Amino acid sequence: MLALLDINNAYVSMERVFRPSLNGLPVVVLSNNDGCAVARSDEAKALGVKMGQPFFQFRHLEEDAGLVALSANFGLYGDMSDRFMSLAAGLGPEQEVYSIDETFISLAGVRGDLVSRSRTVRARVLQWLGLPCSVGIGPTKTLAKFANHVAKSAERKPGSYSAEYAQVCHLGRLSPAALDALLIATPVGDIWGVGPRIGEQLRASGITNASQLAKLDANTIRLNWSVVLERTVRELQGTPCISFEDEPVPRQQIASTRSFGSPVTDLAPLIQAVTEFATRASEKLRRQQSHAGRVMVFVRTSPFRKRDAQYSGQMVVPLRRPCSDTNSIVAAALTGLRAVYKPGFNLMKAGVMLVDLQPEEVKQLELGLEDDEPLRDRARLMQALDVVNDRFGKGTLRVGSGKPRRAAPEKWETKLERRTPAYTTEWQALPVARC
């Protein structure tokens, strides 16, 4: 058996811990540069705000309905997530951190009543952190995820599922008929792994609920649809097909991209921005102990600015040899930037993506035919750089084309007008209590 623990409306709930005045109000958290909604309180959902909806479409609700829109405060969310993961780990012997607010716990060998055990952990997360969470238990990841959906909906959408499943839902306890009743009550699109397009196709062929999907023949699914959907069906039938990853899987590509706070037309600020993105991406690359083979850089205008002339340019620049060296990666990114840059456009977004990743211990030997500088291993230099920046703050040591550390904010930088303070990660930003 597996459990999936998931924080309800995670970012909004984390904000409310430190700003209790937000309780009961419609609250949304916006993505970088306040672009679109990435978390919504139940009250904001009731006002019709959709996940991923652009802010300008529902901005009027601030005045009309008292909506509070906040900029994402990822420093705070990261710390609260760490605390949550550590408490959730108490439920079973193995843990997979699936995302910032979701974790799978393997319950293999856990004795006793899993439901009451889950309720204890849930209550602890609520008291210790002030965060509400839901627990779903099932024999596969897809079923645990489904159980979590049931637990969450039963608590917050009366009428969706019976209230006995609220907060904690353990499928292993149900009779086959009771499980099927839950699946029948679930639209096929609510199942993990069924995206909007597949959901549409399934409905078109008469499969509208999860029970119908679970009863299909897996082999037929593979032939007529895809291996991915076959896996989902088998998991719904109770056969584990998605493995439990207790070690984070190294990512296949690493990106650092951002929408600008306001339009940028000149090359100089772009060089600064792309240097910053390439630096961040290199740091992430070193953290997962990989080397990159190629660097992709792009710039583009915003399709939302309809009166602007539109442009989008990108280029992939191979590295001389795979590495995680900030200097080489920044140099490659800037070579690409100079090639794709065109003056006269209101550029709104740029980014750097590292591809062809490989573990750093893979080394390709080469013939010394070229006359350039001898192959120098700069891994220790990069290590020193990371240690210094970790200790004294981001950007203490940086490449010269980056933004000076204490310089005034540039146009390309993220707008953070609506961000709450870093309550738990900065000494100067602690919450205040009136005495």
Next chain:
Amino acid sequence: MFASISSNSPLSWVPATPLHVQDLGVVVQAGFPSPAEDIGAKRVDLTAQLVKHPQATFLIRARGDSMRDAGIFDGDVLVVDKAVPAKNGHVVIAVVDGEFVCKTLQLRAGRIKLKAANPSYPDIVPRDGQVVEVWGVVTASIKTMPV
């Protein structure tokens, strides 16, 4: 009389004429061994003393002097543990009208009162319908001195 020392037979008597041994093959540390070694003492860890439940502990800055007589002054940093169940007499962080307030908790006959520790401040008694919630228990106050 000389002792021959090898790695597996520590000492044995060698009944022979004097013999000059140049290398015993063992290293002897000069100086006295540290008498503290066996004690295994660890330097006091301030964080471990002040933080009993690391996941549940948050720092909050005190503003105002209504808790003066409890030793909490304006600007102090309070260690707040959300895992500790609040009891009568605890100094707590409570939420009053959506704001954090630091007071002494008084629980009598199921009624809650937030008492100031300074005679010039009134106690907070919830009005009808007003919800006062205890957010966490203050377990320490950190006051830094100007240096």
